[in-house]
Amino acid sequence: MTEAKDDRNQAAAKHFQDTAASWSDRYIDTHGLSHSFLIRRQAVEWQLARLPSSMHERALDLGCGTGPYLGILARLAREVVGIDVAPAMIEEAKHNLQPGLDNVTLAVASVFDLPFPESHFDVGVCVGVLEYFNDPLTVMRAAFRVIRPGGSVVFTVPNAFGISRLTGLPRTLTLLVPPRWKITVGAIWDRMRGREPNPSRYYLGASFTLSQVHRLCAKAGLEVTRATTSGYDGLRFVGLPLPARLGSAVERLGEARRFNFPWKVIGNNLIVTIRKPSPNT
Numbered sequence: 609m610t611e612a613k614d615d616r617n618q619a620a621a622k623h624f625q626d627t628a629a630s631w632s633d634r635y636i637d638t639h640g641l642s643h644s645f646l647i648r649r650q651a652v653e654w655q656l657a658r659l660p661s662s663m664h665e666r667a668l669d670l671g672c673g674t675g676p677y678l679g680i681l682a683r684l685a686r687e688v689v690g691i692d693v694a695p696a697m698i699e700e701a702k703h704n705l706q707p708g709l710d711n712v713t714l715a716v717a718s719v720f721d722l723p724f725p726e727s728h729f730d731v732g733v734c735v736g737v738l739e740y741f742n743d744p745l746t747v748m749r750a751a752f753r754v755i756r757p758g759g760s761v762v763f764t765v766p767n768a769f770g771i772s773r774l775t776g777l778p779r780t781l782t783l784l785v786p787p788r789w790k791i792t793v794g795a796i797w798d799r800m801r802g803r804e805p806n807p808s809r810y811y812l813g814a815s816f817t818l819s820q821v822h823r824l825c826a827k828a829g830l831e832v833t834r835a836t837t838s839g840y841d842g843l844r845f846v847g848l849p850l851p852a853r854l855g856s857a858v859e860r861l862g863e864a865r866r867f868n869f870p871w872k873v874i875g876n877n878l879i880v881t882i883r884k885p886s887p888n889t
């Protein structure tokens with residue numbers, strides 16, 4: 609599938625272009641969503657720190673948004689490039705760049721059409737991006753074209769078995785809509801309610817099971833080398849809010865025990881290191 613045919617990715621790109629100005633707020637402690645965003649970033653950093661090499665030549669942030677991962681990559685690689693399809697995100701990322709990070713370059717580009725030669729990067733992150741495409745396999749192949757054999761990318765995607773999705777009815781029901789139908793179903797729903805269809809309001813992101821990620825990687829000739837989950841907020845009882853204390857107790861326990869069953873299965877995000885095999889391994 610090409611960019612032109614991916615209606616969900618186009619709607620997502622518009623959504624992110626429109627929301628770029630407030631996106632960084634999610635990484636500020638006082639924002640309602642910051643907890644899960646900061647926890648997810650720690651989990652990604654943890655996986656990056658466990659790659660076989662601790663210093664890399666070139667790192668890529670795919671769908672870098674306002675740049676919350678650029679500082680981490682700049683400590684791991686001599687050269688860092690952040691790309692995003694939304695020009696407003698790249699503007700925000702430039703604005704947010706810490707002074708002195710002179711090894712970071714930013715560019716507007718789509719993962720469908722990365723302006724780099726094959727095998728250019730050693731390492732990468734792709735956080736909260738893969739869920740916005742109808743055909744994630746094409747995206748994986750396009751992303752790994754520019755990663756060298758033996759190189760790895762840490763991906764995050766929403767976990768279909770995440771605690772907020774398992775317990776969050778009626779939002780959970782949107783899981784029953786196949787991702788590529790979301791735009792059509794959303795437009796029908798809007799029209800039924802007498803509204804003008806607005807795709808950027810629909811739940812554009814898909815969620816994945818770990819088995820799906822493994823299957824995708826197998827088809828793309830890639831291997832999953834590490835998988836964890838993160839984030840235990842959003843506990844509900846068939847959609848109804850539970851006492852806040854219960855929610856935070858579950859969350860604290862999850863974060864303390866994230867490598868034990870069942871916590872390692874029900875975190876809201878899957879964090880997965882994916883490697884491009886090298887001929888010598």
Ligand SMILES: C[S@@+](CC[C@H](N)C(=O)[O-])C[C@H]1O[C@@H](n2cnc3c(N)ncnc32)[C@H](O)[C@@H]1O
Binds near residue numbers: 692697736
């Ligand atoms: C949920 S945001 C995540 C941003 C950032 N990685 C973070 O963790 O805060 C998803 C990002 O993916 C970008 N994106 C969506 N489609 C893309 C595409 N085809 N190529 C590159 N970036 C894309 C969006 O513009 C947006 O900035």
